[in-house]
Amino acid sequence: MTSSTQTAMPDSLMADSRAGQGETPAVRLTGITKTFGDNMVVQPLDLDIRQNEFFSILGPSGCGKTTLMRMITGFETPTDGSIELAGSSVDGLPTRKRDLNMLFQSYALFPHLTVFENVAFELRVRREPKKDITRRVQDALDLVRLGDLGERKTDQLSGGQRQRVALARAVVSRPAVVLLDEPLGALDQQLRKEMQIELKRMQRDVGITFIYVTHDQEEALSMSDRIAVMWKGRLLQIGSPQEIYDAPATEFVASFIGSCNIIPAISAGPGNAPTVAGIGEVPAVEVGAAEPVGSHVSVAVRPERMSVSASAPATGWSTTGTLTEAVYLGHEWRYGIRLGSDAHVFTTVPSTQLGPELGALRTGDSIFVSWAEKDARVLAE
Amino acid sequence: MVTTAAQTAKPATVVKPRRKPRIQNGYAWLLLTPGLLSVLLLAVWPMVLVGRNSFATSDQYGAVTGGFTFESYLALFDPVYAKTMGYSLGIAAINTVLCLIIGYIVSNYIVAQSPQRQSLLLLLLIVPFWTDFLVRTFAWITLLGNGGPILWFAHLLGIPLDPLVPSQTAVMLALIYAFLPTAVFPIYASMRGIDPSLKEAATDLGCGWWQTHARVIAPLSTPGIIGAALLTFVPTLGVFVIPVLLGGGKELLVGNLIVTLYTEFRNQPMGAALSMVLLVLMLLSIAIGALLLKARKRSA
Ligand SMILES: Nc1ncnc2c1ncn2[C@@H]1O[C@H](COP(=O)(O)OP(=O)(O)OP(=O)(O)O)[C@@H](O)[C@H]1O
Ligand SMILES: [Mg+2]
Numbered sequence: 001m002t003s004s005t006q007t008a009m010p011d012s013l014m015a016d017s018r019a020g021q022g023e024t025p026a027v028r029l030t031g032i033t034k035t036f037g038d039n040m041v042v043q044p045l046d047l048d049i050r051q052n053e054f055f056s057i058l059g060p061s062g063c064g065k066t067t068l069m070r071m072i073t074g075f076e077t078p079t080d081g082s083i084e085l086a087g088s089s090v091d092g093l094p095t096r097k098r099d100l101n102m103l104f105q106s107y108a109l110f111p112h113l114t115v116f117e118n119v120a121f122e123l124r125v126r127r128e129p130k131k132d133i134t135r136r137v138q139d140a141l142d143l144v145r146l147g148d149l150g151e152r153k154t155d156q157l158s159g160g161q162r163q164r165v166a167l168a169r170a171v172v173s174r175p176a177v178v179l180l181d182e183p184l185g186a187l188d189q190q191l192r193k194e195m196q197i198e199l200k201r202m203q204r205d206v207g208i209t210f211i212y213v214t215h216d217q218e219e220a221l222s223m224s225d226r227i228a229v230m231w232k233g234r235l236l237q238i239g240s241p242q243e244i245y246d247a248p249a250t251e252f253v254a255s256f257i258g259s260c261n262i263i264p265a266i267s268a269g270p271g272n273a274p275t276v277a278g279i280g281e282v283p284a285v286e287v288g289a290a291e292p293v294g295s296h297v298s299v300a301v302r303p304e305r306m307s308v309s310a311s312a313p314a315t316g317w318s319t320t321g322t323l324t325e326a327v328y329l330g331h332e333w334r335y336g337i338r339l340g341s342d343a344h345v346f347t348t349v350p351s352t353q354l355g356p357e358l359g360a361l362r363t364g365d366s367i368f369v370s371w372a373e374k375d376a377r378v379l380a381e
Numbered sequence: 382m383v384t385t386a387a388q389t390a391k392p393a394t395v396v397k398p399r400r401k402p403r404i405q406n407g408y409a410w411l412l413l414t415p416g417l418l419s420v421l422l423l424a425v426w427p428m429v430l431v432g433r434n435s436f437a438t439s440d441q442y443g444a445v446t447g448g449f450t451f452e453s454y455l456a457l458f459d460p461v462y463a464k465t466m467g468y469s470l471g472i473a474a475i476n477t478v479l480c481l482i483i484g485y486i487v488s489n490y491i492v493a494q495s496p497q498r499q500s501l502l503l504l505l506l507i508v509p510f511w512t513d514f515l516v517r518t519f520a521w522i523t524l525l526g527n528g529g530p531i532l533w534f535a536h537l538l539g540i541p542l543d544p545l546v547p548s549q550t551a552v553m554l555a556l557i558y559a560f561l562p563t564a565v566f567p568i569y570a571s572m573r574g575i576d577p578s579l580k581e582a583a584t585d586l587g588c589g590w591w592q593t594h595a596r597v598i599a600p601l602s603t604p605g606i607i608g609a610a611l612l613t614f615v616p617t618l619g620v621f622v623i624p625v626l627l628g629g630g631k632e633l634l635v636g637n638l639i640v641t642l643y644t645e646f647r648n649q650p651m652g653a654a655l656s657m658v659l660l661v662l663m664l665l666s667i668a669i670g671a672l673l674l675k676a677r678k679r680s681a
Contacts, residue, residue: 075581096587108582112600122586125596169586 059230278340443647547629571605
């Protein structure tokens with residue numbers, strides 16, 4: 001329970017949790033742990049978040065994202081470990097003395113105050129000069145495009161407008177870090193898309209570090225500079241959206257981000273192709289520490305990286321499977337295929353690229369499947 | 382994942398059907414009759430009698446003889462009565478302020494507890510109401526008086542303490558004791574409705590304990606605070622048992638005076654007149670409370 005060497009990340013990927021030499025991270029977590037009763041909600045973890053970075057924490061419900069955020073803000077006290085903001089320790093420092101603001105999922109706007117008063121709240125508490133307050137609040141309201149709604153009460157606003165007020169309130173004092181806990185969760189699909197773009201623009205404009213919690217992978221991919229994938233209280237992988245998508249470190253990351261075919265296989269040792277039951281050797285890249293010969297591994301292949309054809313491709317590796325379903329989705333076809341003895345995979349073919357041969361296939365027919373070595377990864381279970 | 386058609390449909394606006402006024406047919410009145418009758422017989426009718434008597438004259442034995450005069454009201458301008466009136470208002474105001482402060486702190490404590498503990502604590506607040514008010518007041522005599530645990534303990538520590546009964550302190554203590562639960566409930570009800578994340582937001586935005594309460598929690602609890610003030614101030618004006626039992630009957634409240642006028646002086650018209658004045662004072666404070674609430678709602 002207390003071992004701090006316990007980690008889910010291969011050593012090569014752990015490197016990403018620490019910033020480069022000479023750079024002071026906006027937030028540095030060292031061995032941070034949280035236990036409720038005997039339930040370890042956040043396992044010991046290390047993490048550096050860089051200055052002015054849009055950093056997302058992505059993970060399924062209940063994995064400990066909110067708990068991690070609340071430890072950074074100071075609402076929760078870590079069971080173990082320490083937290084630094086801009087190079088100095090904030091352990092034991094109350095929330096109000098930490099140079100950060102939180103954007104609550106429920107927005108937490110003060111219902112007895114107007115929009116202007118809500119945004120001015122922190123500046124007034126901190127006793128800034130009056131004329132400064134007016135100007136800075138107006139700037140913040142302009143930033144979120146609510147310039148003329150200052151006198152409204154918060155219950156006279158739409159969901160998207162409340163969201164903007166909360167954002168203006170969080171950034172008006174220019175804190176070093178703003179933490180956003182699933183800020184778009186309560187908005188409808190269309191507004192979500194708009195606000196994603198808006199948030200990203202704003203973060204770039206004001207130059208504040210954003211720590212953004214979400215369980216929506218598309219949101220994380222489209223907005224973040226870097227993403228940490230969290231699962232059961234652990235950080236499985238930290239990297240840019242491309243790294244996370246193209247080079248997932250574990251089976252969970254591969255299937256949680258986008259969709260991915262996971263094919264059970266047996267490792268043949270470093271440098272050798274793994275074996276899939278009923279197929280034989282398949283091309284795949286080993287990542288991280290090599291698995292011992294004979295151990296159970298997975299081969300992960302993204303559906304769009306798999307190609308299918310009615311006859312054997314002229315060059316390269318291929319195997320045959322049985323077509324179990326072919327579903328037309330307008331812009332593409334989705335094929336379900338049984339591979340080898342116990343693997344089910346699916347792949348997509350753009351409607352425009354569907355040849356007459358492939359189009360003639362019926363369920364139960366044989367179909368050829370292939371992928372390039374670089375597009376398949378061997379992952380430990 | 383393969384995306385399907387974007388779901389952008391807006392939720393349809395919900396049109397509420399206009400509800401028909403309920404009380405339209407004879408049956409509803411039939412159902413209301415028992416309640417109406419008891420209110421008319423037990424509350425309105427006695428009040429009308431008191432109102433009538435306050436303008437009546439009486440014979441020398443105190444019996445109401447009818448007629449119409451303002452004499453009883455004019456007699457109330459006697460400095461003795463005015464002084465009692467002022468004293469009552471003062472005591473009621475002090476009691477209200479103290480009950481509000483303590484009630485606020487207690488409510489703030491209760492809402493921070495787990496739901497089960499909250500119910501338990503509220504239950505503990507209600508328990509005293511199961512015992513008669515008079516009995517509870519007598520309990521204070523035992524508690525504070527000669528041979529009571531407080532004196533015993535003080536003497537044990539070597540503090541020379543006089544018996545606290547009768548005294549103003551005892552009256553004040555008993556008044557606070559009597560009205561604290563009534564003050565706690567409305568404040569608690571208001572506080573419980575406050576989203577806990579507002580408190581965290583206040584902390585996050587730089588507030589310490591005091592600022593959090595001054596800027597967020599107290600303003601959001603005002604409906605409860607105003608309600609608690611009314612429930613404390615108005616009934617305190619009419620209290621008469623506590624000053625007699627614990628204050629030695631030296632300083633009287635309006636309630637005592639009314640009792641005295643009716644029973645000892647046998648001056649029914651004056652007792653009635655003073656009752657009417659008290660009633661008007663109560664209605665006035667309720668009106669002020671309602672206005673405050675309304676003003677708050679308009680600004681909110
Ligand atoms: N105060 C608490 N006491 C006990 N357990 C808690 C407490 N707060 C959170 N937990 C538990 O910790 C785990 C992680 O909770 P957390 O709120 O951090 O998850 P999350 O990743 O934010 O999930 P979601 O996406 O649903 O918001 C959950 O199992 C939750 O039940
Ligand atoms: Mg959460």
